[in-house]
Amino acid sequence: MKKKTRIILAVLVVVIIAGYFIATGITKNIESNLEQLTDTDIVNIDLSTIGDGTYSGNYAVFPVAAEVEVTVVNHRITEIQLVEHRHGRGAAAEIIPAKVVEAQTLQVDIVTGATYSSKVILKAIENALISPGK
Numbered sequence: 116m117k118k119k120t121r122i123i124l125a126v127l128v129v130v131i132i133a134g135y136f137i138a139t140g141i142t143k144n145i146e147s148n149l150e151q152l153t154d155t156d157i158v159n160i161d162l163s164t165i166g167d168g169t170y171s172g173n174y175a176v177f178p179v180a181a182e183v184e185v186t187v188v189n190h191r192i193t194e195i196q197l198v199e200h201r202h203g204r205g206a207a208a209e210i211i212p213a214k215v216v217e218a219q220t221l222q223v224d225i226v227t228g229a230t231y232s233s234k235v236i237l238k239a240i241e242n243a244l245i246s247p248g249k
Contacts, residue, residue: 158241162190167188174241182199200236212240
């Protein structure tokens with residue numbers, strides 16, 4: 116009975132230690148992804164080159180992702196629909212599409228406290244407009 120208990124405890128310790136290292140690795144990977152996102156530039160799109168239509172774009176940096184549909188009429192962004200937005204605490208960034216429509220540029224202020232989500236949504240809009248029709 117004692118031998119069986121020791122084996123169970125040893126296996127339990129190994130599982131706990133392995134779990135710790137796996138969780139640490141995942142956390143470091145997420146932090147690295149988000150740090151790279153912070154340094155990512157948003158390209159300003161020349162709307163005079165974009166024809167009328169609705170363009171889809173997406174962008175993801177684990178754990179944040181966004182998919183958008185951008186409608187352009189007469190070289191103006193008339194609507195941006197946020198089709199999907201996976202986020203942690205970045206729900207406040209969902210105001211970004213309205214800011215872009217109002218300003219007619221991707222060079223809008225990011226939402227404080229929702230930096231990663233703001234950047235992901237902007238990159239999704241950029242991707243929709245950078246190669247329309249593709």
